[in-house]
Amino acid sequence: xxxxxxxxxxxxxxxxxxxxxxxxxxxxxxxxxxxxxxxxxxxxxxxxxxxxxxxxxxxxxxxxxxxxxxxxxxxxxxxxxxxxxxxxxxxxxxxxxxxxxxxxxxxxxxxxxxxxxx
Numbered sequence: 001x002x003x004x005x006x007x008x009x010x011x012x013x014x015x016x017x018x019x020x021x022x023x024x025x026x027x028x029x030x031x032x033x034x035x036x037x038x039x040x041x042x043x044x045x046x047x048x049x050x051x052x053x054x055x056x057x058x059x060x061x062x063x064x065x066x067x068x069x070x071x072x073x074x075x076x077x078x079x080x081x082x083x084x085x086x087x088x089x090x091x092x093x094x095x096x097x098x099x100x101x102x103x104x105x106x107x108x109x110x111x112x113x114x115x116x117x118x
Contacts, residue, residue, distance in 0.1 A: 005071040009045040013055050013062030020062055022055075026069075030055070037061060 007026040012019060024030070026046045032053040033040050043053070054061040 003073070005073050007046075007069060007071055009048070010068040010070070011045075011048065011055070011064050012066035012068075013057070014065045015057075015060060015062045018062075020055075020057060032064075033061060035061070035063070 008023055009026055009028075010021060010023040012021045014020075024045045026044065028045045030043055030045055030048055031040060032043055032048060033056060034052075035054060037054070037056075048064060048067065050064050050067050053064045055064065
């Protein structure tokens with residue numbers, strides 16, 4: 001818990017009537033795709049666009065259908081040795097900006113950071 005408040009983004013995603021959600025800080029780097037999954041982009045959470053961006057999950061692409069913004073006085077950070085992880089079934093990045101600038105393909109990321117897509 002901190003004295004200052006932190007801005008959080010909650011993303012609600014939908015695919016075939018199934019909902020998933022994830023909450024991250026505003027500057028968390030997210031991996032987003034277009035509907036055809038032929039374009040991957042790295043965006044901070046505050047740049048993700050509702051109804052346009054998709055998150056890759058353990059069971060396919062989910063469209064971002066709702067974004068809620070709120071503030072809390074506490075936060076936690078995942079400490080991982082790898083560069084990308086699955087959180088709440090969504091592929092999320094724990095890359096630093098140097099790695100993001102390399103714009104790795106999903107296959108390269110899986111290989112380099114040992115991301116297992118189930």
